[in-house]
Amino acid sequence: MSESYLNYELKVNENEVNSLVADVKHSISQHRTDANFRKCLSLIDLTSLNANDPIGKGAEMGAKVSNFSSHFPGIQNVAAICVYPPLVKAVRDNLSDKAVKIAAVGAGFPSSQTFIEVKELECKRTVEAGADEIDIVISLGTFLSGDHKTVYNEIAAIKKNIGNAHLKVILETGALPTYDSIRLASLISMEAGCDFIKTSTGKMEPAATLEAAAIMCLSIKDYYNKHKIKIGFKPAGGIVTPDDALGYLLVVERILGDEWTNPELFRLGASRLANNLLSEITGKVVNYY
Numbered sequence: 145m146s147e148s149y150l151n152y153e154l155k156v157n158e159n160e161v162n163s164l165v166a167d168v169k170h171s172i173s174q175h176r177t178d179a180n181f182r183k184c185l186s187l188i189d190l191t192s193l194n195a196n197d198p199i200g201k202g203a204e205m206g207a208k209v210s211n212f213s214s215h216f217p218g219i220q221n222v223a224a225i226c227v228y229p230p231l232v233k234a235v236r237d238n239l240s241d242k243a244v245k246i247a248a249v250g251a252g253f254p255s256s257q258t259f260i261e262v263k264e265l266e267c268k269r270t271v272e273a274g275a276d277e278i279d280i281v282i283s284l285g286t287f288l289s290g291d292h293k294t295v296y297n298e299i300a301a302i303k304k305n306i307g308n309a310h311l312k313v314i315l316e317t318g319a320l321p322t323y324d325s326i327r328l329a330s331l332i333s334m335e336a337g338c339d340f341i342k343t344s345t346g347k348m349e350p351a352a353t354l355e356a357a358a359i360m361c362l363s364i365k366d367y368y369n370k371h372k373i374k375i376g377f378k379p380a381g382g383i384v385t386p387d388d389a390l391g392y393l394l395v396v397e398r399i400l401g402d403e404w405t406n407p408e409l410f411r412l413g414a415s416r417l418a419n420n421l422l423s424e425i426t427g428k429v430v431n432y433y
């Protein structure tokens with residue numbers, strides 16, 4: 145295992161994080177613009193991760209995303225659809241907008257409590273079914289017990305196993321007890337070769353927070369300064385209102401800059417946000433997604 149992630153400052157400057165978050169919260173109201181709401185919509189991973197989602201839900205999501213531009217001309221569509229693995233094929237079969245990616249959760253989502261062989265097989269099969277991106281959760285119990293090597297090795301093995309598909313690694317920051325542990329999990333995930341780091345599964349409280357976002361973005365910045373490789377950021381879980389979305393947009397803009405605020409490098413994982421943004425943009429109540 146490469147131990148190169150240890151060559152970073154591992155201690156988080158808590159005052160820096162807390163004051164940045166306080167400042168962002170204070171300034172959200174000044175950024176409630178049509179352009180920002182449209183940008184947030186275009187960054188969404190439109191998500192449905194219910195245990196009772198039928199295959200037909202995947203078909204419905206694919207069709208709705210494909211028909212979006214005829215209902216909302218001039219508005220940029222969401223970035224991706226995110227579902228459980230069995231729905232991927234139905235999304236693929238019904239998605240005609242090729243600019244929209246298909247993401248699926250994998251590797252024993254949301255607990256990650258299964259064997260590495262099972263995780264690898266699930267991710268591989270999901271890519272074969274048509275997924276462009278796989279969202280996995282770190283082995284939380286393993287991480288918290290201090291076995292960072294196994295966490296790193298699992299991420300590296302899964303990345304190797306999914307070919308050209310992008311790998312998003314969920315830290316489940318609500319289960320991580322300190323700012324420093326969020327930073328360490330971020331650095332391990334990036335050093336292991338992931339393409340994005342993601343805050344939360346949406347299945348645990350607390351889900352995404354602006355503090356976790358700031359710590360993760362500062363870690364992405366440090367990783368970039370070291371390797372000149374841009375890793376993406378995806379807050380997810382509990383992002384519901386346009387103001388919630390703006391908070392994350394502002395954190396990314398302030399720490400990583402405008403060059404990160406595009407779908408290649410920034411996503412908002414959300415099951416309930418899209419209609420609220422569409423309502424702001426159109427000025428009427430929208431119940432499309």
Ligand SMILES: O=C[C@H](O)COP(=O)(O)O
Nearest residue numbers: 345346381382413414415
């Ligand atoms: O990965 C995305 C999350 O599961 C979405 O969480 P949410 O349902 O709270 O928006």
